[in-house]
Amino acid sequence: MSIRVGILGYGNIGRGAEAAISRCEDMELVAxxxxxDPASLTIKTPTAQVVSADDMEAWTDKIDVLINCGGSATDxxxxxxxxxxxxxxxxxxxxxxxxxxxxxxxxxxxMESGKLAMISCGWDPGLFSLARIFSSSIITxxxxxxxxxxxxxxxxxxxxxxxxxxxxxxxxxxxxxxxxAAVRAGETGEFTARQMHTRECFVVLEDGADAAEVExxxxxxxxxxxxxxxTVTFITEEEMARDHAGLPHGGFVLRSGEVxxxxxxxKALFEFSLSLESNPEFTSSVLVAYARAVARLAAEGRKGCIxxxxxxxxxxxxxxxxxxxxxxx
Amino acid sequence: MSIRVGILGYGNIGRGAEAAISRCEDMELVAxxxxxDPASLTIKTPTAQVVSADDMEAWTDKIDVLINCGGSATDxxxxxxxxxxxxxxxxxxxxxxxxxxxxxxxxxxxMESGKLAMISCGWDPGLFSLARIFSSSIITxxxxxxxxxxxxxxxxxxxxxxxxxxxxxxxxxxxxxxxxAAVRAGETGEFTARQMHTRECFVVLEDGADAAEVExxxxxxxxxxxxxxxTVTFITEEEMARDHAGLPHGGFVLRSGEVxxxxxxxKALFEFSLSLESNPEFTSSVLVAYARAVARLAAEGRKGCIxxxxxxxxxxxxxxxxxxxxxxx
Numbered sequence: 262m263s264i265r266v267g268i269l270g271y272g273n274i275g276r277g278a279e280a281a282i283s284r285c286e287d288m289e290l291v292a293x294x295x296x297x298d299p300a301s302l303t304i305k306t307p308t309a310q311v312v313s314a315d316d317m318e319a320w321t322d323k324i325d326v327l328i329n330c331g332g333s334a335t336d337x338x339x340x341x342x343x344x345x346x347x348x349x350x351x352x353x354x355x356x357x358x359x360x361x362x363x364x365x366x367x368x369x370x371x372m373e374s375g376k377l378a379m380i381s382c383g384w385d386p387g388l389f390s391l392a393r394i395f396s397s398s399i400i401t402x403x404x405x406x407x408x409x410x411x412x413x414x415x416x417x418x419x420x421x422x423x424x425x426x427x428x429x430x431x432x433x434x435x436x437x438x439x440x441x442a443a444v445r446a447g448e449t450g451e452f453t454a455r456q457m458h459t460r461e462c463f464v465v466l467e468d469g470a471d472a473a474e475v476e477x478x479x480x481x482x483x484x485x486x487x488x489x490x491x492t493v494t495f496i497t498e499e500e501m502a503r504d505h506a507g508l509p510h511g512g513f514v515l516r517s518g519e520v521x522x523x524x525x526x527x528k529a530l531f532e533f534s535l536s537l538e539s540n541p542e543f544t545s546s547v548l549v550a551y552a553r554a555v556a557r558l559a560a561e562g563r564k565g566c567i568x569x570x571x572x573x574x575x576x577x578x579x580x581x582x583x584x585x586x587x588x589x590x
Numbered sequence: 591m592s593i594r595v596g597i598l599g600y601g602n603i604g605r606g607a608e609a610a611i612s613r614c615e616d617m618e619l620v621a622x623x624x625x626x627d628p629a630s631l632t633i634k635t636p637t638a639q640v641v642s643a644d645d646m647e648a649w650t651d652k653i654d655v656l657i658n659c660g661g662s663a664t665d666x667x668x669x670x671x672x673x674x675x676x677x678x679x680x681x682x683x684x685x686x687x688x689x690x691x692x693x694x695x696x697x698x699x700x701m702e703s704g705k706l707a708m709i710s711c712g713w714d715p716g717l718f719s720l721a722r723i724f725s726s727s728i729i730t731x732x733x734x735x736x737x738x739x740x741x742x743x744x745x746x747x748x749x750x751x752x753x754x755x756x757x758x759x760x761x762x763x764x765x766x767x768x769x770x771a772a773v774r775a776g777e778t779g780e781f782t783a784r785q786m787h788t789r790e791c792f793v794v795l796e797d798g799a800d801a802a803e804v805e806x807x808x809x810x811x812x813x814x815x816x817x818x819x820x821t822v823t824f825i826t827e828e829e830m831a832r833d834h835a836g837l838p839h840g841g842f843v844l845r846s847g848e849v850x851x852x853x854x855x856x857k858a859l860f861e862f863s864l865s866l867e868s869n870p871e872f873t874s875s876v877l878v879a880y881a882r883a884v885a886r887l888a889a890e891g892r893k894g895c896i897x898x899x900x901x902x903x904x905x906x907x908x909x910x911x912x913x914x915x916x917x918x919x
Contacts, residue, residue, distance in 0.1 A: 276851075277849075277850065279851075280849070280850045280851040280852075281730075281849065281850075283851070283852065284730045284731060284849075284852070285730060305851065357919070360915055360916070360919050361912070361915055361916050364915055381919055386919045388724065388728075390918055390919045391724070391903055393918045394903045394904070394906065394907055394914065394918050395717065395720070395903060395906065397907070397918070398879040398882075398903075398906035398907045398908075399717075399872070399875045399876050399879045399906075400875065401610075401613045401614060401875070402613060445865075507856075511859075520606075520609070520610065520613075520866075520868065520871045520872050520874075520875045521606065521609045521610075521868055521871035522605075522608075522609040522612070522634065523609075523612065523613070527836075527866070527867035527868035527871050527872075528865075528866075528867045529864070529865075529866050529867065529868075529871075529872050529875075530840075530864065530865040530866075531863075531864060532861075532862070532863045532864075532865075533861070533862050533863075534860075534861045534862075535858070535859065535860055535861075536774075536857075536858070536859040536861075537849075537856070537857075537858050537859075538856035538857045538858065539849065539850055539856035539858075542849045542850035542856050542858075543728075543849050543856075543858050545849075546728045546729065546730070546849045546858075547728050550727040550728045553727075568915060568919055569903065569919075570902065570903045570904040570907075570911070570914050570915075570918070570919070571902050571903075571904055571911075572902055572903075573899065573900050573901055573902045574720055574723045574724060574727075574898065574899045574900075574901075575723070575899040575900055577723065577724065577727035577728075578723055578726070578727045578899075579727075582899070582900075583690070585723060585899050586689055586690055586693055586897060586899075587689070587690050589719055589722045589723050589726070589899070590686070590689050590710055590715045590719045590897055590898070590899070
């Protein structure tokens with residue numbers, strides 16, 4: 262029997278989840294919950310219903326796992342504990358500094374309801390977190406490096422858009438190739454923010470805006486741009502639409518260190534990377550694979566809050582244990 | 591309390607396991623079991639004992655997990671089921687074609703004894719298997735590529751050594767850079783063995799051996815060398831000792847495919863790689879991290895045979911769940 266999936270929120274991540282489910286024979290999208298007027302939403306899955314988020318509770322017994330597709334800033338801190346009262350859920354909460362408190366709130370809700378809730382699923386946090394735990398458990402003496410990009414940072418793009426005179430903006434985070442090469446070559450020192458990433462900004466100005474002033478405001482913005490080598494390129498609306506419509510992203514997690522006897526060590530380098538034409542569609546594909554795992558674990562009686570660290574890989578795959586051992590091991 | 595570890599076999603993998611345990615504060619090597627005369631073996635851990643493999647059973651209650659460090663050809667098919675009668679065990683059985691039957695035999699033994707046995711741990715099978723299961727569960731429509739090297743293949747080195755007139759040999763498996771680049775660039779076709787790897791052979795001849803004849807015998811050897819572009823370089827014993835004493839290895843697992851709606855897909859590339867100065871020491875470090883996991887899972891009551899697919903990542907790390915969420919997620 263198919264795993265019955267619900268989606269809460271039909272933005273980039275929600276649509277990506279719908280797309281990913283359509284590629285899985287063992288999963289079935291049954292409902293999209295929305296805070297908008299359901300009649301205003303057209304989805305691509307003919308067999309699924311569009312339902313007001315206010316009516317979610319009526320679907321408790323009709324959904325094996327709910328994928329929460331809201332934003333981390335304001336949506337998920339409310340939605341995930343609330344929906345964990347009725348559903349097994351997966352979210353992509355990515356505000357690293359607030360993960361422990363989000364975990365505590367969601368764990369409490371899920372323990373009370375007896376449901377299973379997975380938080381912080383995606384690629385960072387998510388697959389990159391897995392690279393960090395596997396590599397540091399094995400290369401016990403070493404150091405992690407995470408490079409992001411080349412890809413669009415929504416947060417940095419938004420920060421530029423808030424500057425007066427800016428009509429639209431797209432910011433690409435770009436790893437510094439020389440530093441990446443140095444880590445691969447075995448360098449294990451610390452690097453500054455400037456040594457690891459550059460920031461490329463493409464900006465459409467409002468009519469009459471002062472380009473030099475906008476560029477200065479961007480480059481001197483604390484935390485966002487000041488610590489980096491930042492380039493600003495002014496483009497037209499047409500160029501923005503033509504050249505910057507996509508949401509590519511990716512990055513690299515490396516761990517460089519040593520193994521063997523301490524008096525005769527040998528170097529070891531562990532590297533994981535992603536190169537993605539669509540950040541949200543890939544993130545959604547991770548959410549859907551883990552939704553399968555959450556539905557299966559919940560069926561075994563697991564409850565409370567978990568993360569990628571708590572799930573054995575076999576739960577992610579539609580293949581049987583025998584098939585996995587024969588073809589993937 | 592420390593996890594008490596035993597090692598069976600004190601070759602490259604056994605010594606690597608000893609070294610890896612010495613880097614883990616929560617683990618303690620208590621005994622090295624050997625088929626040699628225990629008095630002939632000097633180990634590096636002053637607090638551990640060297641014990642005849644014949645006397646292993648007396649250690650049943652003194653060891654939380656045993657690491658089987660024998661070879662896959664003849665040792666592990668016997669040792670792992672036998673030791674699973676008394677111990678929780680981990681092995682590195684790497685004969686891919688025979689994994690299902692090894693699993694069946696070990697599972698039977700471990701279910702009867704109530705112990706937990708993990709097979710096929712290391713980097714391939716092991717970490718590369720994890721890369722395959724994660725990537726294929728997420729990028730459902732795509733293709734895997736595994737490149738090995740640059741590194742020493744023991745099997746291929748041994749095959750050369752069996753040729754009359756060869757005194758010593760070292761074979762390096764080398765990925766074809768152009769093909770690796772093509773996969774990274776999004777090509778998703780099939781490649782021949784020759785397109786993916788080259789084989790570099792360094793050979794020391796016996797006095798009076800016919801170099802041309804040896805080179806021909808190597809290059810035309812079915813399965814081992816004939817399907818590849820193979821180079822043969824004759825060197826002196828001194829050069830072999832000076833330049834080829836190490837056992838480096840590594841490789842790449844890539845999955846290239848698409849995500850998103852099928853009528854508007856986006857490319858996604860997943861890449862995992864290792865670059866290792868010492869293949870056996872890294873393999874042993876993987877075994878030791880998973881030995882920690884096996885000891886913990888066994889303490890929770892798990893029994894039977896498992897693989898990397900069945901173990902949640904948190905079990906590998908000495909960090910607590912809170913620490914992991916705060917620092918690694």
